[in-house]
Amino acid sequence: xxxxxxxxxxxxxxxxxxxxxxxxxxxxxxxxxxxxxxxxxxxxxxxxxxxxxxxxxxxxxxxxxxxxxxxxxxxxxxxxxxxxxxxxxxxxxxxxxxxxxxxxxxxxxxxxxxxxxxxxxxxxxxxxxxxxxxxxxxxxxxxxxxxxxxxxxxxxxxxxxxxxxxxxxxxxxxxxxxxxxxxxxxxxxxxxxxxxxxxxxxxxxxxxxxxxxxxxxxxxxxxxxxxxxxxxxxxxxxxxxxxxxxxxxxxxxxxxxxxxxx
Numbered sequence: 001x002x003x004x005x006x007x008x009x010x011x012x013x014x015x016x017x018x019x020x021x022x023x024x025x026x027x028x029x030x031x032x033x034x035x036x037x038x039x040x041x042x043x044x045x046x047x048x049x050x051x052x053x054x055x056x057x058x059x060x061x062x063x064x065x066x067x068x069x070x071x072x073x074x075x076x077x078x079x080x081x082x083x084x085x086x087x088x089x090x091x092x093x094x095x096x097x098x099x100x101x102x103x104x105x106x107x108x109x110x111x112x113x114x115x116x117x118x119x120x121x122x123x124x125x126x127x128x129x130x131x132x133x134x135x136x137x138x139x140x141x142x143x144x145x146x147x148x149x150x151x152x153x154x155x156x157x158x159x160x161x162x163x164x165x166x167x168x169x170x171x172x173x174x175x176x177x178x179x180x181x182x183x184x185x186x187x188x189x190x191x192x193x194x195x196x197x198x199x200x201x202x203x204x205x206x207x208x209x210x211x212x213x214x215x216x217x218x219x220x221x222x223x224x225x226x227x228x229x230x231x232x233x234x235x236x237x238x239x240x241x242x243x244x245x246x247x248x249x250x251x252x253x254x255x256x257x258x259x260x261x262x
Contacts, residue, residue, distance in 0.1 A: 062095025125167030
């Protein structure tokens with residue numbers, strides 16, 4: 001609308017000058033002032049770039065990613081990104097504790113598509129595996145894959161940039177592990193880690209299939225833990241309980257994610 005008005009005003013001025021028709025001084029002055037004012041408005045509007053809208057879709061790990069040190073024991077990776085990134089980024093947290101891929105399927109249209117994001121991080125899978133062994137309500141790997149495929153297809157159709165994140169860890173040690181009251185023996189933990197590796201492979205395959213970005217957090221976490229956990233501790237390296245991130249874990253993720261936002 002502003003551009004159209006500027007062009008129209010310029011044409012009027014050009015027409016009057018070209019035809020040398022008699023136009024009153026106040027009229028010419030008004031037209032020129034209007035043209036000048038609208039030009040300034042246009043320059044100002046075009047200099048204000050649209051902020052990049054980033055949505056983080058996930059579970060409790062994402063939900064807790066806006067925590068501040070003053071409110072808890074760590075600073076979340078979205079909080080760190082806000083501090084590190086420029087002000088042109090609008091970071092929107094859409095993590096809900098306990099969510100699995102079937103839960104994302106119920107809300108991604110509202111929590112992602114309707115927001116019309118420019119960038120979407122999808123970080124899901126821990127509960128899809130953990131709930132299978134802890135409460136018997138995990139996700140089969142086929143459901144996990146097909147659900148993610150649907151979310152990716154619909155999100156990609158909007159033109160948004162997608163970054164797929166592999167699920168990280170359940171326990172930072174080898175051997176027995178307890179999360180809250182959920183004790184798992186060595187055999188169960190071997191099965192859990194095998195599933196996490198398989199679910200991570202699904203994410204890698206989908207990233208390749210749809211030609212979208214991959215943030216292989218499981219690989220990065222495993223490498224970091226193997227180099228920094230000489231005592232085989234179940235937590236305290238990148239997590240505060242074996243799953244949810246501490247300061248080091250949040251910083252690792254924030255440092256990786258910022259690369260996709262520059």
